[in-house]
Amino acid sequence: MIDVLVPVEQEGTKAVVRNWLKRIGQRVEENEPLVELETDKVAMEVPAPASGVLREIVLDTDADAVPGAVLGRIATEAEAEAAPSVPEPPLVGKPDRRERPSTGSGRTGEGRENRLSPSVKRAVLQHDLNPEHISGTGRNGRITRDDVDRAIEAATRVSKPVEGIIPASTGDIRSHFIPHDRMRLAIAENMHRSVTDAPHVTAVFEADFSAIMAHREAHKAAYAKKGVKLTYTAYLVAAAAEAMKVAPAINSRWHADRLELYDDINIGVGTALGTKGLIVPVVRKVQQLNLKGIAAQLDELVEKARGEKLTSADIRGGTFTISNHGVSGSLFAAPIIINQPQSAILGVGKLEKRVVVREVGGVDTIQIRPMAYVSLTIDHRVVDGHQTNGWLTRFVEVLENWPAD
Structure with missing residues (x-):
């Protein structure tokens, strides 16, 4: 065996x-x-x-x-x-009850087991389904999560051909139902658990992107010749790794009796999949990589994500996450929910030209600079405000003082 x-x-x-x-x-x-x-x-x-x-x-x-x-x-x-061959069982329909007892604790009169697992019970309540109307295909006729999913799809097919009318005090409300897919349910559960377990606190700074814009413009062609796409996200990943040196606890995990500090810096980058949700591929051991190495890993991961070719290894083991929400037009978002079991998440808003005051030769001047809001949302069980602000201070310093070469 x-x-x-x-x-x-x-x-x-x-x-x-x-x-x-x-x-x-x-x-x-x-x-x-x-x-x-x-x-x-x-x-x-x-x-x-x-x-x-x-x-x-x-x-x-x-x-x-x-x-x-x-x-x-x-x-x-x-x-x-x-061994004799066994035909494939049908995917839907009533289960075979020939070998099931007709009486006993936790069973219906037909011998079907009526106990519901936590995930099945949650889905049944969420979609207002009657378990007695769902055919169970699990052992002893038990209702599985797949059975619930099929029931949801069947109910959706019934209500979708014609717009559903729901009576309401404000008038008739037209609606239709879209069943949750596995990714959306997993995201929902993870986000709910994160805000339930961790007290979220957000600090906001502003960053001038002039230096990294100039560097990227000067070097992106050379990178492209080597098959590497140089994006602003690569600079964000590099600056985040550098900032960990002043506040190592940002790169950690909370346990009930201890704090686990990670030696490796594995940074996940939130990647939108359109209406399918969000996935977070991970750039590994960033502390050992230069800008080119970071850009190369990012390029590969983003292409795999968009082609739906990511493996579980590509999204496993992150110790910190970056949400570049500005790419979709957002100036600022808070709180950005921490990707548990991590201790913090960086948010980067839309890059736009703003009027700022800069001192030149001891004189205040008004200048137009490419600016973006950057935020760090932390698990307040792990770190406090001075560590959060220290991390952001260093992160902004790295971006604003990026060397030209």
Whole structure:
């Protein structure tokens, strides 16, 4: 027997079994997707470690899946050859109840198990569904999250062909429903947990982008010849890493009994996927990279994100995050929700020309400069205001004094 294990490394604080793609007795091929796991950040497929027959499911749908745990077991190739084939089960419809008891605690009169897992109960309440009207395809007829998703889609199809009319005191309100996809639900849960667990505090500075604009204009062609796209984000990542030297606790994680300070600076950059949501690919070990190395990693990650080719490894292990919300026109946003379990997040607003006062030769002058608001939102359990302001002070200094060469 060959164990099917939960990956040791995963993105997210917890994982649950979302769905088994094979049933006991079915043949599987090596590297064929076998079971889906879902963390609070991403969904992932666990492939079969070998060819054979699925003989045992140890962790069923909605079970907690800790790293390294046994999900199930596959019989060896020799045993698989002697095993009878089992037809694929239907994806929808009522479950086979022939082997289920008709009575007992936690079961309906038909022998169906009526206990709901936390994620199923949350989804049922959120979408105002009656569990008695949902056919369960899990073990012993248990309702799985996939069963709920199918029920939501069915309800949406019924109400979408004609605009739905909802009576209201202010008149008829026309509406239609769009079911949440997995990414949106994961984002919602993660954001809610972040603001619940961490007291958010935001400090705002203003940065003059003149120096990095001049440097980029002078060097972007040379970078392009080497196949590297030089963006403003690369400068932001480099400046953030430099600022960590004056306030190392910004690059940390809060634990109930201790603070974990990271030696590596792995900076995630929020990348919008249109209506699909937001994903945060990670530039790793920034403290070891020069501007070219940062730009090269960013270019590769952004292209993979837009092509929907990011892997779990590309978004795992971030220690700090940058939200460049200004690219969509926002001057300022607060609080930008911290990407748990990190301790802080940098926000960068829209770059625009503003009138500022600059002293030249002891005389105040009025100048037009490219300016942007930069904010640092921190977990106040981890750091205080003087550390936050010290970090931002150094971050702005690096940007405004970027050398020309």
